[in-house]
Amino acid sequence: MRGLAKIEVTLLSVLLVVKLYLSRYLPTRWLMLVLGCCAGEVVLEQLDRVLWHPWDGLGVSLVSGHTLKHLCAGAGTLLVARGIAASPVRRSVSTNSPAM
Secondary structure: OHHHHHHHHHHHHHHHHHHHOOOOOOOHHHHHHHHHHHHHHHHHHHOHHHHHHHHHHOOOOOOOHHHHHHHHHHHHHHHHHHHHHOOHHHHHHHHHOOOO
């Protein structure tokens, strides 16, 4: 349980930094979604056996919390890429570039 408490404190401190210091390249709403994915990763990793147990009882090796954690991490990475693509800085750079 100590590890989970450290992760929660880390996520809360990152949340505080995100709210206090605005980013030019990644809008805050995208950062909040990424942090939500990070929190989801922690929860899914902690629930690994709980999520695995019902499937194991049926004799089916379908999905575990660890697998879902990796899907959540992939979703977080996708959100970072999407947030950078939607960044106002990126839009202003692409609209101000000279035409060829």
